[in-house]
Amino acid sequence: MTSATTSTPWDREKAAEVIAAHQNLEGPALPILHALQETFGHVPEDAVPLLADALNLSRADVHGIVSFYHDFREAPAGRHVVKLCRAEACQSMGGHALAEGLLRRLGLDWGGTTGDGQVTIEPVYCLGLCACAPAALIDGRPLGRLNRERLDAAVNEARNDWSTP
Numbered sequence: 001m002t003s004a005t006t007s008t009p010w011d012r013e014k015a016a017e018v019i020a021a022h023q024n025l026e027g028p029a030l031p032i033l034h035a036l037q038e039t040f041g042h043v044p045e046d047a048v049p050l051l052a053d054a055l056n057l058s059r060a061d062v063h064g065i066v067s068f069y070h071d072f073r074e075a076p077a078g079r080h081v082v083k084l085c086r087a088e089a090c091q092s093m094g095g096h097a098l099a100e101g102l103l104r105r106l107g108l109d110w111g112g113t114t115g116d117g118q119v120t121i122e123p124v125y126c127l128g129l130c131a132c133a134p135a136a137l138i139d140g141r142p143l144g145r146l147n148r149e150r151l152d153a154a155v156n157e158a159r160n161d162w163s164t165p
């Protein structure tokens with residue numbers, strides 16, 4: 001599915017509901033964190049003590065999980081999320097230079113968002129598109145055999161809300 005990111009503003013009751021809905025799963029921390037991120041667009045700092053209490057973990061434990069997994073964001077993403085593959089097949093096909101070039105042109109570090117709030121660049125570690133390396137996912141749309149021109153065009157297309165066919 002191709003869409004810009006959307007999220008619900010912080011709501012303590014909503015967060016408590018999300019936590020309670022997954023709390024009895026085996027190994028509930030990751031499903032809860034995914035559900036929180038799905039709901040709020042990131043894992044809000046205010047959700048950390050709620051989750052820690054619910055799972056009898058320390059806040060440091062929860063922070064450790066959030067920072068260990070690249071999928072979790074500690075701040076809201078921009079309207080469009082560009083995930084650039086940093087795994088081996090893509091790196092061997094020029095993925096590193098491709099990513100570094102885009103980050104440089106946008107003036108961002110990994111996980112950063114453009115000043116207009118439009119584009120966030122995140123790393124991802126294999127999209128299953130190794131045969132089409134280097135690959136990326138933009139707003140959920142898989143893209144392969146990227147070069148600078150194709151990547152810039154796709155990012156611009158996303159910024160224009162995918163209005164071009």
Ligand code: FES
Pocket residue numbers: 085086087088089090091125126127128129130133134135
């Ligand atoms: S290594 Fe990039 S898609 Fe698999």
